[in-house]
Amino acid sequence: xxxxxxxxxxxxxxxxxxxxxxxxxxxxxxxxxxxxxxxxxxxxxxxxxxxxxxxxxxxxxxxxxxxxxxxxxxxxxxxxxxxxxxxxxxxxxxxxxxxxxxxxxxxxxxxxxxxxxxxxxxxxxxxxxxxxxxxxxxxxxxxxx
Numbered sequence: 001x002x003x004x005x006x007x008x009x010x011x012x013x014x015x016x017x018x019x020x021x022x023x024x025x026x027x028x029x030x031x032x033x034x035x036x037x038x039x040x041x042x043x044x045x046x047x048x049x050x051x052x053x054x055x056x057x058x059x060x061x062x063x064x065x066x067x068x069x070x071x072x073x074x075x076x077x078x079x080x081x082x083x084x085x086x087x088x089x090x091x092x093x094x095x096x097x098x099x100x101x102x103x104x105x106x107x108x109x110x111x112x113x114x115x116x117x118x119x120x121x122x123x124x125x126x127x128x129x130x131x132x133x134x135x136x137x138x139x140x141x142x143x144x145x
Contacts, residue, residue, distance in 0.1 A: 008036040009079075011095040012102040013043060013087065013119070014065060018136035019104030021069055026134050027102035028070040034099055037077045040066055041094045043087045058082050088122025095129055102132045 012027035014020045024040065031038040042062050044054075062080045070076055083090050095101035105120045124131050 008034065009039050009095075009098045010034065010036050010100045010102065011039045011041060011091065011098045013041050013091045013104070013123075014062060015042065015104075016061065016065060017104060017106070019106055019134060021065065021104070022136040023102045023104035023132075023134040024065065024069045026132060027100070028076060030100055030102065030132070032076055036099055037079060038066075038070070039079045039081060039094060039098065041081045041083055041091060043090045044082060044084045046085050055082050086122070087119040089126060091119070091123045092126035092128075095123075095127055098129050100130055100132060101127050102134060105133050105135055 010027050010031040012020075012023050014024050027040075028038055030036075040062060042058050044058065059080055059082055062082070066078055066080065070078070081094065083094065085093075091101060091103060101123060103120055103123055106117065120131075120133055124133075
């Protein structure tokens with residue numbers, strides 16, 4: 001059994017969108033290749049009080065998304081995390097000691113940002129590790145969690 005040091009991790013933000021699922025698939029491949037743990041992070045909006053039932057439901061949804069999007073043929077240690085905060089800041093903090101941060105990005109936002117919001121620019125600015133930005137190339141859409 002291979003023991004992975006705590007710092008060997010690939011972090012990915014997942015919200016259930018097609019782009020975040022593309023990021024999850026890429027992050028899983030990266031984690032396998034690097035022999036690193038995969039940290040899957042779901043960021044919930046700040047300002048709402050802790051709701052254990054909602055957090056549990058989010059965790060279960062996250063677990064199901066990971067089960068369907070990650071390779072079954074190879075060993076992959078996965079940690080599921082539900083965090084509150086602003087997505088860009090929260091993902092950068094989650095990747096503080098990671099080897100890689102993987103984020104999905106929408107094609108465009110209503111305000112003209114090519115990354116679809118402020119998550120990607122903020123995470124890129126704050127992250128201490130390399131950042132990979134993914135987009136789903138299929139036309140299939142999925143419901144956001």
